Amino acid sequence: MTVPAIELKGISKSFGPVQANKNISISVAPGTIHGIIGENGAGKSTLMSILYGFYKADAGEIRINGQKTEIPDSQAAIAAGIGMVFQHFKLVENFTVLENIVLGAEEGGLLAPSLARARKELKELEEEYELFVDPDKRIDEIGVGMQQRVEILKALYRKAEILILDEPTGVLTPAEADQLFRILHRLREEGKTIILITHKLREIMEATDTVSVMRRGEMTATVKTAETNPEQLAELMVGRKVLLRVDKVPASPGKPVLEIENLRVTDEAGVERVKGIDLTVRAGEIVGIAGVAGNGQSELLEVLGGMRPGTGTIRLNGDPLPLSGRGSDGQARRAQHIAHVPEDRQREGLIMDFHAWENVAFGYHRDPAYRRGIFMDNAALRADTERKIEKFDVRPADGWLAAKNFSGGNQQKIVVAREIERNPDLLLVGQPTRGVDIGAIEFIHKQIVALRDQGKAILLVSVELEEIFSLSDRIAVMFDGHIMGERLPHETDEKELGLLMAGVSGEAA
Amino acid sequence: MDKMPKWADVVLIPLISLILAAFLSALVILAIGEDPIAAVKLMVSGALGSTYGWGYTLYYATNFIFTGLAVAVAFHARLFNIGGEGQAMLGGLGVAMACLYIPWPHWTIALLAAAAASMLFGAAWAAIPAYLQAKRGSHIVITTIMFNFIAAAFLNYMLVNVMRPEGSMDPATERFPEAVHLPTLHDLLAPIGISFSKAAPANVSFVVAILACFVVWALIWRTRLGYEIRAYGHSETGALYAGISPVRITIVAMLISGALAGLMAINNVMGEAERLVLNATEGAGFIGIAVALMGRSHPFGVFLAAILFGFLYQGGAELALWTSIPRELIVVIQALVILFTGALDNMVRMPLERIFLSLGRKRRNVGETAPLPDASHSTTQD
Numbered sequence: 001m002t003v004p005a006i007e008l009k010g011i012s013k014s015f016g017p018v019q020a021n022k023n024i025s026i027s028v029a030p031g032t033i034h035g036i037i038g039e040n041g042a043g044k045s046t047l048m049s050i051l052y053g054f055y056k057a058d059a060g061e062i063r064i065n066g067q068k069t070e071i072p073d074s075q076a077a078i079a080a081g082i083g084m085v086f087q088h089f090k091l092v093e094n095f096t097v098l099e100n101i102v103l104g105a106e107e108g109g110l111l112a113p114s115l116a117r118a119r120k121e122l123k124e125l126e127e128e129y130e131l132f133v134d135p136d137k138r139i140d141e142i143g144v145g146m147q148q149r150v151e152i153l154k155a156l157y158r159k160a161e162i163l164i165l166d167e168p169t170g171v172l173t174p175a176e177a178d179q180l181f182r183i184l185h186r187l188r189e190e191g192k193t194i195i196l197i198t199h200k201l202r203e204i205m206e207a208t209d210t211v212s213v214m215r216r217g218e219m220t221a222t223v224k225t226a227e228t229n230p231e232q233l234a235e236l237m238v239g240r241k242v243l244l245r246v247d248k249v250p251a252s253p254g255k256p257v258l259e260i261e262n263l264r265v266t267d268e269a270g271v272e273r274v275k276g277i278d279l280t281v282r283a284g285e286i287v288g289i290a291g292v293a294g295n296g297q298s299e300l301l302e303v304l305g306g307m308r309p310g311t312g313t314i315r316l317n318g319d320p321l322p323l324s325g326r327g328s329d330g331q332a333r334r335a336q337h338i339a340h341v342p343e344d345r346q347r348e349g350l351i352m353d354f355h356a357w358e359n360v361a362f363g364y365h366r367d368p369a370y371r372r373g374i375f376m377d378n379a380a381l382r383a384d385t386e387r388k389i390e391k392f393d394v395r396p397a398d399g400w401l402a403a404k405n406f407s408g409g410n411q412q413k414i415v416v417a418r419e420i421e422r423n424p425d426l427l428l429v430g431q432p433t434r435g436v437d438i439g440a441i442e443f444i445h446k447q448i449v450a451l452r453d454q455g456k457a458i459l460l461v462s463v464e465l466e467e468i469f470s471l472s473d474r475i476a477v478m479f480d481g482h483i484m485g486e487r488l489p490h491e492t493d494e495k496e497l498g499l500l501m502a503g504v505s506g507e508a509a
Numbered sequence: 510m511d512k513m514p515k516w517a518d519v520v521l522i523p524l525i526s527l528i529l530a531a532f533l534s535a536l537v538i539l540a541i542g543e544d545p546i547a548a549v550k551l552m553v554s555g556a557l558g559s560t561y562g563w564g565y566t567l568y569y570a571t572n573f574i575f576t577g578l579a580v581a582v583a584f585h586a587r588l589f590n591i592g593g594e595g596q597a598m599l600g601g602l603g604v605a606m607a608c609l610y611i612p613w614p615h616w617t618i619a620l621l622a623a624a625a626a627s628m629l630f631g632a633a634w635a636a637i638p639a640y641l642q643a644k645r646g647s648h649i650v651i652t653t654i655m656f657n658f659i660a661a662a663f664l665n666y667m668l669v670n671v672m673r674p675e676g677s678m679d680p681a682t683e684r685f686p687e688a689v690h691l692p693t694l695h696d697l698l699a700p701i702g703i704s705f706s707k708a709a710p711a712n713v714s715f716v717v718a719i720l721a722c723f724v725v726w727a728l729i730w731r732t733r734l735g736y737e738i739r740a741y742g743h744s745e746t747g748a749l750y751a752g753i754s755p756v757r758i759t760i761v762a763m764l765i766s767g768a769l770a771g772l773m774a775i776n777n778v779m780g781e782a783e784r785l786v787l788n789a790t791e792g793a794g795f796i797g798i799a800v801a802l803m804g805r806s807h808p809f810g811v812f813l814a815a816i817l818f819g820f821l822y823q824g825g826a827e828l829a830l831w832t833s834i835p836r837e838l839i840v841v842i843q844a845l846v847i848l849f850t851g852a853l854d855n856m857v858r859m860p861l862e863r864i865f866l867s868l869g870r871k872r873r874n875v876g877e878t879a880p881l882p883d884a885s886h887s888t889t890q891d
Contacts, residue, residue, distance in 0.1 A: 305750065306752060327752060327753055327757065330750060330751055330752025330753070332752070334752060340750070344746075347744055347746045348749075350747070351747050352743070352744075354739075358736070362747070362751050363751035365736050365751070366733055374732060376732065376733055376736060
């Protein structure tokens with residue numbers, strides 16, 4: 001039997017009372033792609049952070065190629081031949097590709113010799129692995145797919161034999177993801193060992209040789225990918241049977257609730273991000289906006305939520321909404337029964353250092369229900385929080401915990417509970433299940449559909465095509481600030497939407 | 510959180526920082542050939558050994574409570590108000606005008622009016638940098654510090670050219686009339702049978718300062734405005750999402766901050782000097798920054814830190830008076846305390862966190878399943 005490239009034995013790690021990793025053992029054969037799948041908060045990232053030297057395990061040992069190895073920091077990880085590609089790239093935007101690759105691995109006081117050497121090595125790497133990038137382009141001039149290649153090249157340049165990729169496809173189009181998987185297969189052929197962390201079952205099925213499932217800090221199973229199926233994996237992840245598709249009756253749209261006409265949005269840097277959009281959302285329907293991240297969907301949602309200025313017309317139930325983008329707009333929107341589950345719950349939807357009960361008032365803190373004289377009625381707010389925590393099954397059911405101490409899924413449940421329980425006429429939802437575990441995804445999707453069935457209008461923005469397909473009654477695809485076309489989910493497929501998302505216009509697609 | 514119990518964060522870290530600062534100060538005193546133990550004894554007896562000493566300690570502490578609260582309120586909105594000094598100077602101008610130009614029948618009404626004037630002037634002085642930050646993006650640290658210089662120059666002009674009594678060579682106003690004389694702690698405590706030094710300057714403003722602590726606490730943790738200030742301070746994008754106007758919060762938080770700094774003038778101008786002199790603030794605006802840092806921007810912490818700095822001020826003055834330790838060295842000692850409690854917080858915090866982490870682990874390993882620490886109930890709040 002070959003010596004495993006990585007062997008973890010009995011790894012445990014806890015943060016205060018939270019045990020993130022419980023006695024985890026895993027063995028990855030060299031030259032394979034090993035998937036690690038699990039709900040958010042299952043401990044995948046913690047495990048990889050231990051492997052990469054960001055955290056020190058409380059117990060257990062790491063063996064690289066059979067050698068017991070201590071990894072106190074990332075330098076040691078790199079020295080041991082481990083490379084990591086993070087979910088959020090760690091690149092310097094205004095440096096060139098070459099400069100980014102050399103960054104941190106320079107030799108001597110002068111840059112030129114290092115760069116020259118790197119250029120030569122980069123060329124060899126590119127040819128060996130068919131990973132082509134232009135070394136002299138600046139990072140902000142190349143697309144996300146390319147940026148990811150730079151991250152991979154960075155790791156290879158540091159002689160990585162073991163490559164860890166954390167949720168690598170989150171920002172990619174389906175086509176770019178396919179390309180990534182081709183690169184990974186190529187790397188495997190060259191004998192590299194790859195660990196792929198993801199929550200997408202499809203990717204596990206497509207790309208990996210072996211898959212380990214994590215749940216609540218424990219490794220529940222390791223199976224050959226060929227011998228399993230998505231349903232079984234989902235069950236292993238969640239610990240019970242899961243509905244992978246949302247059960248819903250066909251929509252019966254009523255009168256238009258939200259009407260958008262010729263909406264234009266220019267960002268702080270003066271770049272036009274939304275370029276004249278027309279869109280209508282009717283009562284009792286979910287309109288999904290599909291598109292690769294960064295094509296104006298975020299800005300569209302922010303304008304609707306009152307977070308940004310725009311020009312054009314937006315009407316709610318026939319009344320025009322202000323588009324000044326001043327801070328006070330958010331309050332006006334809420335008064336007009338528009339609820340908003342923002343794309344980024346950590347930076348927008350929640351104040352991470354606030355208690356859960358304080359967050360339940362976030363945005364509605366001026367609601368008379370939470371007021372007693374000149375003070376806030378914290379007791380009423382806490383009682384309300386308890387109700388919401390129970391109804392939405394937020395865990396742990398402790399309103400005094402700070403938002404940051406909940407897992408991603410439970411944080412999102414707090415946001416969704418706050419917004420949906422307002423019983424809004426229009427619900428704006430951005431990436432409702434990003435970084436959310438399968439169990440919570442199912443729950444949140446059900447809540448959104450239930451709101452639709454009450455005859456409310458819902459505008460959904462998501463980069464997950466699967467989510468768009470399973471929730472939407474109508475799909476609009478955005479590319480470069482335009483709506484490329486609208487489709488009905490049962491009349492289209494991933495391929496057609498993928499083309500629209502890549503900017504190939506409707507007629508050609 | 511969960512790394513350290515709350516008490517370690519609020520008590521242990523400042524305490525260790527203080528001990529480190531004291532240790533370093535002792536080395537410095539040794540280096541110039543004086544006896545550090547004797548110096549400490551002298552400081553303690555000078556600042557806390559008599560009601561006279563206490564009277565000065567509390568007088569200084571009163572100043573620092575006001576400026577510390579001012580910095581703390583701005584901190585909650587993540588605004589760094591370095592302009593406490595200038596705002597307090599302007600507050601002094603407000604107090605002087607209220608006391609000199611209007612005849613008051615009784616000190617209580619005069620105190621209310623002077624307090625209102627000082628807050629108004631302090632707030633107005635903070636309003637300009639606040640506006641520039643909110644609307645023009647001029648960094649508040651730069652503008653407030655610049656405004657300290659402008660305030661000093663403006664006060665100089667006012668005292669030399671406008672408010673100086675005729676014939677006087679001293680750039681100061683006349684003495685305030687007898688009717689606005691604030692009762693000292695001696696006056697306040699005598700009726701209930703406690704004898705307090707007559708000569709010490711601590712006065713009724715100390716009570717106002719304690720009140721201000723409660724008001725700020727309620728404002729920050731119990732009102733909607735406080736909620737918005739804290740939310741904005743934690744996340745600007747979050748504030749925008751929630752419909753909290755960054756412009757409004759920046760301006761309102763700075764107005765409150767400036768008003769608190771200005772309010773200090775009822776202590777040093779109205780309570781102690783009873784006239785407005787040049788440099789009446791004596792750097793209290795800057796000490797307020799250290800006080801707020803050490804007090805973790807919590808009114809109770811600010812109160813304790815202000816007492817500590819009051820002690821250092823008074824003790825330091827005693828040292829300079831009775832030993833050959835030069836005045837400059839006292840400033841060094843104070844600077845060391847500021848350095849360790851404010852700027853070098855992480856130097857103590859990180860190793861301490863590590864110790865608590867390994868302690869917690871041992872405890873868990875001993876008992877098979879130790880109950881979860883119930884620290885969560887006292888995390889960020891009050």
